[in-house]
Amino acid sequence: MATISLTFKGVESTELVNRITTTLMMLDGVESVEVGRHGAEVEGRVRRDALIKAVQKLNVKVH
Numbered sequence: 818m819a820t821i822s823l824t825f826k827g828v829e830s831t832e833l834v835n836r837i838t839t840t841l842m843m844l845d846g847v848e849s850v851e852v853g854r855h856g857a858e859v860e861g862r863v864r865r866d867a868l869i870k871a872v873q874k875l876n877v878k879v880h
Contacts, residue, residue, distance in 0.1 A: 818848060821865050824856040826878040833875070840871050 828834060838852045846863035859868055869879045 818860055818862060821859045821863070821868060822856060823859070823865075823868060823872065824880040825854070825872070826880070828854045828877055833877070836875055837872055837877065840875060841868060844868065844871055 825837075828837070834852050834854060837857065838850055841847055841850045841852070841857065841859055844863055844867060846861045847859055848861035849859070851858045857868075857872075872879050
């Protein structure tokens with residue numbers, strides 16, 4: 818199992834943090850997620866690009 822780190826820009830509300838958390842947890846292969854205003858730590862068997870695309874659909878900039 819791998820740990821993947823993502824860095825965000827423009828996440829200001831708790832509501833958006835919760836939406837990101839839910840979105841990432843719904844992806845196949847994700848075991849656990851810790852999300853904050855500045856980024857996320859994701860554990861599981863999932864591709865980094867799949868995580869980035871999912872978060873970008875919420876209009877969040879990912880680095």
